[in-house]
Amino acid sequence: MIPNNFTYYRPENLAEAMEAYTMAEKNGLRPLYLAGGTEITTFCRQGTIKPGALIDIKRISECRCFDEEGDEIIFGSALTLNEVVESNSYPLLARASRIVDHTVRNRLTLGGNIAGRLPYRETVLPFLLAEARVHLSGPDGERVVPILDVFSKRLKIEPGELLVQLLVSKAALSGSWYYRREVRKTRVDYPLLTACFLGINGSIRMAMTGAYGFPFRAREAEEVLNDSTIAPAEKPALALAAIPYSFSEDMRGSGSYRRMLLERSIAQALEKFKAGE
């Protein structure tokens, strides 16, 4: 049971959503945008969050959009992860979206996963690698910006802004990729490590989550992986050394265990890309 009451808005378009946000904010209701609701309903039940208003974005056509425009594919933020998996239009994203369990994936949305409070946010990794653009809408207007400009460990957007769409260049979709997800027991569990690699324009890109407590694009490690002067056998250890963060330590796994898993994943990815050349 969710103990606290809130106002529920169901806008049909972005203008209404912004009006609802402005109205609720003006009334001191601390509004939140609601997509699949898997996190929000759980946190509300636990009392972790107490929003005064929820704005349901699932009926907004732009947020449910799955389309092609020019040389980009558009993913609406309210697409469920099962819809993304079934479309398979971006194979790395389809693979990275196979998280939690099948039934929850019928509700969990791309936008909710990327903008959520849980630290993993695994579906953002393919977008970081593809250097996607994000369409944001806020009370002050709309903007389309590179995801790398607004995602640093978490999505950093203005108050009231809504993640509407993610736009991925078709060129990124055709790149070879490697994906590794390590869990403690069942695959439904949160990850000890999720690492994604994308081969594009002759170089390897790498992004990960779980190992360091937040998702990020590992640019420092990429420089090592793409440095032809370094022997392939030395690259995994040097790539790890280049990453300026500390490994997570929790009940799921120690930092040294995560280090081992990540080093092994990098080695496997290099093998795969080498075989594919």
Place this chain on the structure above:
Amino acid sequence: MLKHWRNLRRENDGFGHIVVLSKELWKNVRQRRISLRLKTGKRQLNIQPAVAKAMARQSKKYLMIKYHNTVSIFLRVNGENREVQVRPADTLLQVLRNHLGLTGAKAGCENGDCGACTVLLDGRPVKSCMILAVEAEGAEITTIEGISNTVVQRAFLDEAGYQCGFCTPGFIVNAFALLRAHPDPDKETIRMWLESNLCRCTGYEGIENAIQAAVKVLKSTNPKE
């Protein structure tokens, strides 16, 4: 009467809906000439979503649903329209069990982990503890009560795909949706779908046998189920 959309004005119908009414329409509503629900003696009007949308289109204005406090909504459950009074914060599971008497969906973890509360929303299995009842407005909701006497349910009985039985409704609903989507599923597909549900008695072998038995029956009889 819907042609007269001059002098639009907003009204709160007392149930939390914000509606946009012309003076003409409001007059007709007050005089009960049109088929909108009106509570006698009170200035309370309950406009069903389909009507509200039509009104919005007619007015060429937007109409956003806004619910606060207790609201009256219609849910389509097992093929029937049911009117319920809910708080926006009520989960679908609570409303099914406590307001509509459909106690087949079980409140297990209420955290989206166990799957005992699984129902179908437009044919897709979802965990009703993680959905607000107001979100399910306009969707076709199917609970375990709506799929009684099906091949899948009989297979669970025949193969003893249960132990204490608490998780069984969730498993049957999920298996029902699985066999609709994949009439001849391979082991990996069955595993992927059923990892959404937990059986604390660990009676997984019986459950898997029941699903295999249902697949066999469906193959031999080929009903649309």
